[in-house]
Amino acid sequence: MRGTLLELRPGALADNARRARALAGKARVFAMVKADGYGHGLGLAARALAHQVDGLGVAVMEEAQALRHLGLAHPLLVAEGFFDAEELALAARLHAEVVVHSPWQVDLLAARPQPVGVWLKVNTGMNRLGMAPDLARAQAARLRALKGVRLLGVMTHFAGADLEDDPLTPRQLELARALAEELGVPLSAANSAALIRYPEARVGRVRPGIMLYGSSPFPWRAAADLDLRVTQRFSARLIAINPVQPGDSVGYGATWTATAPGRIGVVAVGYGDGYPRHAPNGTPLAVNGQRTRLAGRVSMDMITVDLDGIDARVGDEVELWGDVVSVDEVAAACGTISYELFCQVTARPVRVITES
Template identity: 50%
Template sequence: MRPLIAAIDLSAIRHNYAVAKRCAPGREAFAVVKANAYGHGVREVVSVLHGEADGFAVACLEEAAEVRALDDQTRILLLEGCFEAVEYQLAAQLGLDVVVQGSEQAAALLAAPLSRPLNVWLKLDSGMHRLGFGEDELRHCHARLKGAPQVAELNLISHFACADLRGHELNERQLESFLGLLELDFDRRSLANSAAILTMPAAHMDWVRPGIMLYGASPFADISAHELGLKPAMSLSAKLIAVREVAMGESVGYGATWEAARPSRIGTVSCGYADGYPRHAPSGTPVIVNGQRVPLAGRVSMDMLAVDLTDLPSAVVGDPVELWGAQLPVDELAAACGTIGYELLTKVTARVPRRYLA
């Protein structure tokens, strides 16, 4: 078997959910499990949070159906709403909470013959300008939906654009826009994502939505997950499958972009971009071999990458390699690659076996 594994600590996910709840006392929390629980495995994550999570949030109906099959009671929030009119009937059968983010969705909902009314979340475009109603449009839609036979709860939701940038002026503007609708009769309100849960108590409202924090990564560039009390859930680990001597001046990898500045020992690792490791990771990006940091050497290949073991002369074939995890936070690797932890976690491909730790 190829020596590459994504080990997922389910107890860390439970811990991180508890952190979100402690940060927002008295509030309920939708655990965001879209995109296969950010690459961690939706079935396993939903199962471990069964009976603990107040609800789950997903992006589409297919994801919602998978979660409902695992939990027949908990609330499930459909974050982008229904894309076709017929989907409202299935949403009712599944007992979903549904976001309505535009006039077309509202009209389709009001025209739908449903087996039972839905909990509806009207989405306010408070400043991100991606989805949602403007304030005046939302007031009009609220009047149309309040008391409609298709609607059980009528709730309010919005999403921060810059909550990960503490002190950004848009955060205050978005909060003010959301609070500007307080006089409307909503049953529940939800605004806070992970970053706002951790640093913006005024945004907690009734329901919070922990996403990236659930998986032990930080939403902030300047605060580590460890500092936030979060535990990393995924560790991507491999092994050295070859070690060779390379003379000074010789190159390593595609494009010959890395040249040995001294006689060097080069290790080959059983992980590449087809597994989800970022192809654009530059030479020098840290990798952990036998508990010690060594630098990436040359371009990442589809199935392999190379590391410079010159300063680790004891390393041999079969030694363990951590690409990210407890010793190397995924956020640090992401920063070295000019991206974010979200992307790395969600891009671990299906060919990487997941091993679950209780």
């Protein structure tokens, strides 16, 4: 067997959800499981998290439908709401709460009112999805006049709660809070970063995502310091070890060149498995628990690693991210975020579920 594995840890997901729950205090917790449970598998993530939280959040209706097909009866929030009248009717059948972010969605509801719970999305500074407070106020009045439609709350999303210097979040929170108060409904604002960092955002309904998957929302703070457990470990095996001499280059494009006699390990993982192709030379990984680095460009089915000073034999295990090398370190080396690495793991690595 090739031995390229994605080990998944439902117990760690549940522990991280308990951590979010403890931080949230009296706020209700909706665990975000969109994008296939941040790449952990929708069913696995939802089942591991659901019992620790009050509900689950997805981005799109198909994800809500998939959760119902898996037999999950928990409250569901669809963060982008419905895209057309058919999806609106489907939301009602699925008993899924929907986000309404634009007047055109209120028009659809007005044309064919459905018995759905609605979260009104207000733009407070992200300037992506959501209506300005005045427009949201007007749409709230329209929604409230519709038979069967329940206005459950005001929702907003933070643009910079993960920034070390964050002038945005307090202002965004205040704008959203004021509108929720005026309309007399709960507020839903906090993502993981805000939940951890801003006690005043622990109100209404919080929506943590990335912290549940054992990754830090903050580039400047490690997940272990936040008491988060690793939920996935990506690993592969050494399939060849080759000597190199000074001046020898390695891999496509000859991007890495030996400066001393050494050994290069060939590992059975590549971008065809979801290891990022743009990972540069020096990206950390661990061979038999010993930290070393990528040497040469990532191929579809293989990567090459520097075995200088490393005790290694063919067949040995290489951790791409997990316990020794955090996913956040790899993401930083690649100029991306853990979210993207999680989402990019392809179907090829064998999923192994560890119960602990």
